[in-house]
Amino acid sequence: MTDYQPVLLPGTPDLHRIDVYEQHGGYGQARRAMSMSPEEIIDVVKDSGLRGRGGAAFPTGLKWSFMPKDGEKPSYLCVNGDESEPGSFKDRQIFEFNPHLMIEGILIAGRALRIKAAYIYIRGEYEKWVQMVEKAVADAYAKGYVGEKMKETFGGDFTCDIYVHRGAGAYICGEESSLMNSIEGIRPYPRVKPPFPAQVGLWGCPTTINNVETIANIPVILDKGAEWFKSIGAEKHPGPILYGISGHVNKPGVYELPTGMLLTELIYDVAGGIPGDKKVKMVIPGGSSMPPLRGDQLEGVRMDAESLKDVGSAIGTAGIMVMDEDTDITRILTRITHFYKVESCGQCTPCREGTGWMLKVLNRMLDGDGTPKDLDLLHSVAKNIEGNTVCALGDAAAWPVKFTIERFRDELEAELQR
Amino acid sequence: MFTEEELRKVEEHKSHYPDNLSAVMGVLHMYMDKYGHITDEGVTYVASLLDVPEEKVLGVVTFYEMYHQHKTGKYKLQVCTNVSCMLRGSDMVLQTIKDKIGIGIGETTSDGVFSVHEAECLGSCGTAPMMSVNKDYHENLTPEKINELIDQLKAQA
Ligand SMILES: Cc1cc2nc3c(=O)[nH]c(=O)nc-3n(C[C@H](O)[C@H](O)[C@H](O)COP(=O)(O)O)c2cc1C
Ligand code: SF4
Ligand code: FES
Numbered sequence: 407m408t409d410y411q412p413v414l415l416p417g418t419p420d421l422h423r424i425d426v427y428e429q430h431g432g433y434g435q436a437r438r439a440m441s442m443s444p445e446e447i448i449d450v451v452k453d454s455g456l457r458g459r460g461g462a463a464f465p466t467g468l469k470w471s472f473m474p475k476d477g478e479k480p481s482y483l484c485v486n487g488d489e490s491e492p493g494s495f496k497d498r499q500i501f502e503f504n505p506h507l508m509i510e511g512i513l514i515a516g517r518a519l520r521i522k523a524a525y526i527y528i529r530g531e532y533e534k535w536v537q538m539v540e541k542a543v544a545d546a547y548a549k550g551y552v553g554e555k556m557k558e559t560f561g562g563d564f565t566c567d568i569y570v571h572r573g574a575g576a577y578i579c580g581e582e583s584s585l586m587n588s589i590e591g592i593r594p595y596p597r598v599k600p601p602f603p604a605q606v607g608l609w610g611c612p613t614t615i616n617n618v619e620t621i622a623n624i625p626v627i628l629d630k631g632a633e634w635f636k637s638i639g640a641e642k643h644p645g646p647i648l649y650g651i652s653g654h655v656n657k658p659g660v661y662e663l664p665t666g667m668l669l670t671e672l673i674y675d676v677a678g679g680i681p682g683d684k685k686v687k688m689v690i691p692g693g694s695s696m697p698p699l700r701g702d703q704l705e706g707v708r709m710d711a712e713s714l715k716d717v718g719s720a721i722g723t724a725g726i727m728v729m730d731e732d733t734d735i736t737r738i739l740t741r742i743t744h745f746y747k748v749e750s751c752g753q754c755t756p757c758r759e760g761t762g763w764m765l766k767v768l769n770r771m772l773d774g775d776g777t778p779k780d781l782d783l784l785h786s787v788a789k790n791i792e793g794n795t796v797c798a799l800g801d802a803a804a805w806p807v808k809f810t811i812e813r814f815r816d817e818l819e820a821e822l823q824r
Numbered sequence: 825m826f827t828e829e830e831l832r833k834v835e836e837h838k839s840h841y842p843d844n845l846s847a848v849m850g851v852l853h854m855y856m857d858k859y860g861h862i863t864d865e866g867v868t869y870v871a872s873l874l875d876v877p878e879e880k881v882l883g884v885v886t887f888y889e890m891y892h893q894h895k896t897g898k899y900k901l902q903v904c905t906n907v908s909c910m911l912r913g914s915d916m917v918l919q920t921i922k923d924k925i926g927i928g929i930g931e932t933t934s935d936g937v938f939s940v941h942e943a944e945c946l947g948s949c950g951t952a953p954m955m956s957v958n959k960d961y962h963e964n965l966t967p968e969k970i971n972e973l974i975d976q977l978k979a980q981a
Contacts, residue, residue, distance in 0.1 A: 494947065588849070591848040652908035652911075653907070745945075
């Protein structure tokens with residue numbers, strides 16, 4: 407395998423405690439960042455090649471450079487810990503085992519983006535993890551790392567606040583504009599873009615939204631340097647990444663490794679292979695929204711944005727769901743579609759009606775009343791949703807259906823005979 | 825209604841935002857914790873605490889899964905049936921619960937102690953199958969673990 411040493415989740419005992427985090431050099435990079443200019447910080451992040459870990463793999467430094475350098479209005483950072491994409495369970499590990507790394511990342515990002523405050527948005531069901539993060543934030547305030555006391559602690563004149571905002575059970579709130587509306591306390595319908603959040607975000611002010619894991623990488627980049635970061639993993643999508651491997655594997659879990667690992671290596675070596683040595687029928691590589699791959703299509707496929715694009719999928723949240731040869735594909739697809747139907751906010755007709763339609767047809771198939779024509783019907787409904795909606799939940803609902811039909815038609819047709 | 829200490833907590837929520845309306849979610853969570861569901865009076869009360877229109881509060885209550893307008897069991901068994909849990913035995917979890925307390929998804933026991941709910945992915949796919957009971961996660965479930973847990977909850981109900 408690889409002799410990679412984890413940096414996001416190094417496994418140091420009690421690292422979630424601020425005193426232990428400090429003993430391991432914690433908050434040293436925040437201190438350094440306060441003597442750097444915002445532009446210098448953004449340049450380092452750009453040089454590192456870091457791309458967002460929240461789903462779209464957007465270059466982080468570039469995203470940061472969209473923020474205005476001056477202006478009347480305050481700026482904000484939202485740290486996205488909604489983590490509700492089925493198959494994703496990684497940010498929770500950072501909340502539990504290394505929350506101060508995220509907080510230090512917020513301070514550095516905060517300086518680069520000249521923010522007034524950051525909101526850490528955590529899904530409502532993670533109540534225990536909300537409490538852990540609130541404790542970590544309170545400890546960081548008490549030590550003078552956050553808020554007004556930053557001036558004394560670090561010198562310089564930058565200060566920012568950090569607050570935790572708890573969600574209440576809505577997948578859509580992970581979508582960045584819905585997340586901002588959720589924080590504003592209004593019904594969290596996604597917003598039409600443009601304008602983009604860097605111009606008009608939270609309360610109409612410039613805002614950047616980043617995933618928890620993205621932010622946790624920032625102190626590491628400052629500490630070890632952009633060159634080091636770039637040398638880890640895939641050239642165009644480098645760095646450490648948290649793979650969440652679940653489903654039919656012997657050792658499911660979150661593993662921190664370089665990007666660009668072979669999918670087969672992750673499944674067979676890292677996660678210990680398939681129970682009963684069965685064959686793999688399907689793999690969803692990045693959370694349930696991402697196009698599924700066939701078991702016989704995995705050889706040579708690497709887990710980075712470019713490689714997955716080449717085989718018609720995407721990295722998403724790097725949540726890898728593995729399904730063995732006995733898996734009922736119709737049932738999986740029905741369950742996935744049920745999720746998107748329930749979670750659609752209902753704002754756009756193609757998404758609201760289309761997900762309902764697809765679910766109806768799939769349920770019919772599951773009940774043994776489907777025909778091969780239903781597959782064509784499903785495919786055309788999915789294509790009508792794709793690209794025709796306000797937010798990407800529409801695509802997230804359409805892709806699994808469209809690509810499962812294209813890639814698993816033989817399986818689905820066989821299952822129609824049930 | 826809220827105690828002095830809870831009202832201080834409301835003020836703290838408000839202090840996190842430039843606009844009171846943003847505190848609505850935090851205050852609704854407090855209300856849920858205290859009363860288990862949010863009645864019309866609850867909506868009115870939260871609106872008055874924050875000095876925001878009632879319709880706004882109601883709009884938020886009805887959008888989110890976790891704010892219930894109706895009573896549920898004292899212990900809410902939220903069984904994840906999404907893909908990773910399905911692959912590792914969410915059917916078994918539901919069946920074990922049914923065998924043990926006689927209810928399935930959407931039902932509440934007649935004594936009001938338990939209700940069973942179908943949950944979407946709760947971010948525990950690596951420790952599937954799982955369910956949450958109120959705020960606690962129970963992971964890597966087996967029939968034995970489920971039976972034991974329910975016995976324990978019954979004893980303390
Ligand atoms: C329906 C939907 C749900 C999403 N859920 C999440 C989420 O839970 N966490 C997350 O970080 N990003 C989520 N995203 C992506 C965010 O909109 C956004 O791109 C991301 O937080 C940006 O962070 P990054 O650039 O650091 O990746 C979701 C997007 C959509 C369309
Ligand atoms: S695509 Fe779906 S979830 Fe997104 S705004 Fe439209 S209806 Fe809502
Ligand atoms: S699928 Fe059940 S916790 Fe993720």
